Amino acid sequence: MITLQINNQSYTVDAPGDMPLLWVLRDLIGLTGTKYGCGVGRCGACTVHLDGKAEHSCKVSVGSVGKRAITTIEAIGNTPNGARIQKAWIETKVAQCGYCQAGQIMTATALLNHTPKPSDADIDAAMSGTLCRCGTYVRLRQAIKNAAKA
């Protein structure tokens, strides 16, 4: 049995230690906002925060999480930057299919947490690990800037 702190709630799951956090969240706990995209840490759709740091949950084994606080897309709106990013996302109409957007929002929120006024280069560096197959990058960049101004 492994106990996890997710979105300020405690969960105990019966999972082997090498099971990726992604599948623990999605299949065992039912938090499906975090998305499966590639399983090898190359698309960013599964991004969550561990103690505020953006991580690819498909590459994090559940046994390695320890006491670190997990935040997912379902609760990121409870943080000031998460709420700003979500609002900017809606107002800028970033999403097309929307599948990658949980990963984008989690990554962008982590960016603002560290860099409140990101430059284009900061945005490129932070966001280049999260792929968008619809190609929403132009508005995504604009939304991050709008959120940083808010």
Place this chain on the structure above:
Amino acid sequence: MSNTASGFVESDAYIRDLMNAAAVAKTGNPLASASLPLDRRGFLKLAGAGLVLGFYLPGGVRADAETPQAAGAASQSPAINAFVRIAPDNTVTVYSKAPEIGQGIKTALGLIIAEEMDADWNRTVVEQAPIDAKVYGYQGAGGSTTIPRAWDQLRQAGAAARAMLIAAAAQQWGVNPAEITARDSVLTHAASRRSATYGSLASAAARLPLPDPGTLKLKTRDQYRLLGQRHRGVDDPKLVRGAPLFGIDVRLPGMVYASYAKCPAAGGKVKSANLDEIKAMPGVVDAFVVEGNGRPTELMSGVAIIASNTWAAFEARDRLNVVWDESEAARESSSELAARARQIAAGKFPANAEVNVGDVDRAFANAARIIEAYYEYPFVAHANMEPQNTTAWWHDGIMELWAPTQQPNRGQALAAGVLGLPEDKVVVHQTRVGNGFGRRLLNDYMCEAAAIARRVKGPVKLQWSREDDFTHDFLRPAGYHQFKGAVDKQGRLDAWQEHFISFTADGKNPSAGANYSYHLACACKAPNLRRGQSLMNLKAPTGPWRAPACNAQVFAQQCFMHELSLAAGRDHVEFLIDAVNRDVPELAPRSREMNFSPARAVGVIKLCAEKAGWGKSLPKGRGLGLAWCYSHAGHAAQAVELSVDANKQITIHRVVVAVDVGQVVELSGAESQALGACVDALSMAFGQQINIENGRIREENFDIYPILRISSAPAVIEVYFAPSDFSPTGMGEPVFPAMPPAVANAIFAATGERVRAMPFSRSGYRV
């Protein structure tokens, strides 16, 4: 002398396929169904919550090329219907009948209904309609056809609801209905100073007869308050909070998870597998062989692993050893096919030209200038961000399916066929779809889930891995084009000969997506034109990929047009316009489905050139390139300004898109489609390539199949919509095809190097 046949207009098998799928919903051939029975009482019930209106309405009309007002006259598609529900608290619910795949259709379809019924958009909820062809008609999303198909029907549905509400108010108030005005879900009779909400009138309205659609007065464009404006996405508040909207998010009580292993070489069958070892693995519930029916679009032979979660299923999959019977499987290699295509191109032009206008040989003999060129592009994958999946539950003699699909009706029919069930025993629930791009016009994963669920107690979610998704895709076919063109002494396009080498799956017809696009006949109107095709056998399955046929052929054709304009010593834009305006009767579209218009084409070319500053002088190393296309009922032009450094690193400074898709339904979403299409096209043009080796697809994940990253996306993409009174057509596809040739033409302008192959990375270019 001329042999245009119907090639140009009917050749797009993909569209034809869609139309046939639409026919499943009703009777016979949709193109011949001008006189459908008009059953206006199709569905009407008074629900406890308020008014539920259902309509069978005629419509499904495509935009007409030259006379926007005539569009309503020719009904070509099967009847569909639309739903409106009004609750006592004045909340209006409208139903979106088509899949949301990222094209913004749920918002757009909702707006069309709300506009005509004068609903308060802020208090309108858009819900996904149930999948039921008998009620809704065709419910697919593909070929940029959803908006043109739905335009008349949804407007009539909205107008009918409004008319019934007005009639109810007129009865209650004892006034002339013509004196009642509607706005934001409230009716007002100014003379008697009375007003009432839609919600308060809904029950009374529901008791009235449905109006004859012929008597409904639709709004004129100047009366629109919602359409043409910017609106937010109706699901975005849920989306940004990670709400379970997608197929992959479906969870049912007691659900188990499945992985399905098929032969990596298309066409292979299971001989044997280590099922006992797999069944003993932790978390594994069962493992079994599924026979399949041998159809790649339905159910191929494979091994199903059932487990208590996705990861356990994937882990067991890694330990699965299958002995495949590959006697019928694909063995081809893409590099060998490319080499063979080059040999074929170097040989004789095919004897049976499918289009032969004028006298190409005589034109070449008298030409002022002749040039030849060979263009090619590779296979590419759809790489939908949401890997294919379907949740299936076999219970009470019914197969229930939850699927992210572009063709739910066809999925229902195919799953029923695979199971040997009547269609009404298969129920399909439409989920949001994490990318379509044509991949989900195929329903293979739905059939697999259904077949697996027949052998599982309780609900089961079939989840493809990313590797499954790449290796069992229906690829955009590679293509090879040998061109020979001539310009005359006046510098006009005089002759065009194109030998297109592509593929066949049945030894006779082009493989899916390997047919000639109709762009050529619209954009390259040479008075002497000969077009032929040579087909190589291919077992790897191909399929529709965003803007099928156009997505790569337009690259070859629009680049060669640029080469010809340079050979003619003409301004490229002038040369393009001349080739569009040329009157070559044999090349005129023959189908009513086509709404190609030379005037609209010239309009977008000119608009694009003007906004891009065509003709301005640029510093050394910087180039401006332009291309245009007619695709999926839309006219679009793109201009790209870029610079190239000594290492062939490209910086795109600016992209200008000019597009005419008729009236714009929802401006922000339409613009978003253009922005995304430019990025998607760059992604394909610069880096994407699928290699097949011995029948196996080599690229299995994003580590070696590059999707463009934000750091490579253009900083500035400007989108201009041509002012247009035409009925609206789709935005998903028309804005894609001209982007790669615009870039290649700009590279030539900047460097003098002609790039004749995609991906451009093959020539050392990076973005």
